[in-house]
Amino acid sequence: xxxxxxxxxxxxxxxxxxxxxxxxxxxxxxxxxxxxxxxxxxxxxxxxxxxxxxxxxxxxxxxxxxxxxxxxxxxxxxxxxxxxxxxxxxxxxxxxxxxxxxxxxxxxxxxxxxxxxxxxxxxxxxxxxxxxxxxxxxxxxxxxxxxxxxxxxxxxxxxxxxxxxxxxxxxxxxxxxxxxxxxxxxxxxxxxxxxxxxxxxxxxxxxxxxxxxxxxxxxxx
Numbered sequence: 001x002x003x004x005x006x007x008x009x010x011x012x013x014x015x016x017x018x019x020x021x022x023x024x025x026x027x028x029x030x031x032x033x034x035x036x037x038x039x040x041x042x043x044x045x046x047x048x049x050x051x052x053x054x055x056x057x058x059x060x061x062x063x064x065x066x067x068x069x070x071x072x073x074x075x076x077x078x079x080x081x082x083x084x085x086x087x088x089x090x091x092x093x094x095x096x097x098x099x100x101x102x103x104x105x106x107x108x109x110x111x112x113x114x115x116x117x118x119x120x121x122x123x124x125x126x127x128x129x130x131x132x133x134x135x136x137x138x139x140x141x142x143x144x145x146x147x148x149x150x151x152x153x154x155x156x157x158x159x160x161x162x163x164x165x166x167x168x169x170x171x172x173x174x175x176x177x178x179x180x181x182x183x184x185x186x187x188x189x190x191x192x193x194x195x196x197x198x199x200x201x202x203x204x205x206x207x208x209x210x211x212x213x214x215x216x217x218x219x220x221x
Contacts, residue, residue, distance in 0.1 A: 010081070010084060010210070011212075012159075012161060012210040012211065012212055013028075013210060013211050013212070013213055014086075014209065014210055015208055015209055015210060015211055021038075021045065021046075022038065022157070022160070022208060022211075023046075023066075023069050023070045023157075023160070024069045024070075024072055024122060024123075024124050024128070024157055024158065024159075024160060025046050025047040025048060025066075025069045025124070025128075025132065025156060025157065026038065026045065026046050026047075026156070026157045027043070027044060027045055027046060027047060027050070027151065027154050027155070027156055027157075027216075028154070028155045028156070028157060028211075028213055029043075029154060029155070043150060043151075043154070044150065044151070046066070046069075047132055047151070047156055047216075048062050048065045048066055048069070049062075050139075050150060050151050051135045051139065053146075053150075054139055054143050054146045054147075054150075055143075056135060056138045056139055056142065056143070057135065065131070068128060069124075069128060072122045072123065072124065072125060072128070073122070074120050074121070074122055074162065075120065075121055075122070075123065076119075076120060076121075077119035077120055077121040077161060077163075078121075079119060081119075082117065082119075083115045083116060083117040083119070083163070083166065084115060084116045084117075084119070084161075084163065084209075084210065085113070085114070085115045086114045086115060086116070111167055111168065111169060112168045112169060112170065112197060113166075113167065113168035113199075114165075114166070114167055114168075115166045116161075116163030116164065116165060116166070116204075116209050116210075117163055117164050117166045117201065118163055118164045118201075119161060119162070119163045120161070120162040120163065120204070121159055121160065121161050121162070122159065122160045122162075122208075123158070123159050124158040124159065126221070129158075129220075129221040130221040132219070132221070133219065133220055133221035134221075136216070136219065151216050152216055152217050153215070153216070153217060154215070154216050155213040155214065155215050155216070156213065156214055156215075156216055156219065157211045157212070157213060158212050158213070158214050159211060159212035160208040160210075160211050160212075161208055161209060161210040161211065161212075162204040162206065162207070162208050162209065163204055163209060164189060164190075164201045164202060164203055164204055165201070165202045165204065166199055166200070166201050166202075167199070167200050168194070168197050168198070168199045168200075169197065169198060169200070170196060170197055170198075171193070171196050171197060171198050172196075174198055177200075186202060187202070187203075188200050188201065188202065189201045189202055189203050
């Protein structure tokens with residue numbers, strides 16, 4: 001599945017990179033064309049960094065706000081789907097630690113199926129949205145040049161999705177796969193035989209695979 005097809009099907013953006021700094025409020029550039037970019041020269045990488053840089057938030061407020069964004073509660077994802085299927089041709093383009101470890105244990109081209117299951121989500125709470133909206137209003141009224149030149153056309157992450165990694169392989173590959181897996185130190189959380197195939201599940205390790213984006217220009221509490 002291509003990134004555009006993923007977006008159209010799930011109304012979410014696939015995260016094609018492993019970035020420890022990805023939390024709610026992280027800023028993203030150009031998600032409509034190709035892969036989303038999490039860095040842009042001369043630009044803040046988080047909405048609270050923008051407020052700090054503009055002088056409308058002090059360091060103590062900035063630290064508390066980032067901590068709140070980072071620690072929003074992880075909840076069951078209220079989606080109509082039970083799992084998100086990923087075309088195996090796209091798997092190698094997802095730079096996620098867990099997938100990298102799997103890649104070292106198994107030739108991913110031999111996968112029959114790849115998906116994210118047991119879906120969880122971190123949502124930007126109403127309180128967080130109101131706080132960000134208030135700061136945006138301060139920025140618009142007090143420093144329009146900074147707002148317009150830095151973040152008005154940028155997207156912001158308002159939801160982050162997590163899921164256990166599920167792969168399906170032919171049963172005749174199981175012994176080789178299990179031997180290779182032991183070398184990585186990875187633990188299988190679930191194993192299910194499906195006729196001539198086996199499904200393995202691995203915990204998400206708090207690494208998101210998809211996100212919901214909203215444009216700063218249209219953001220509201």
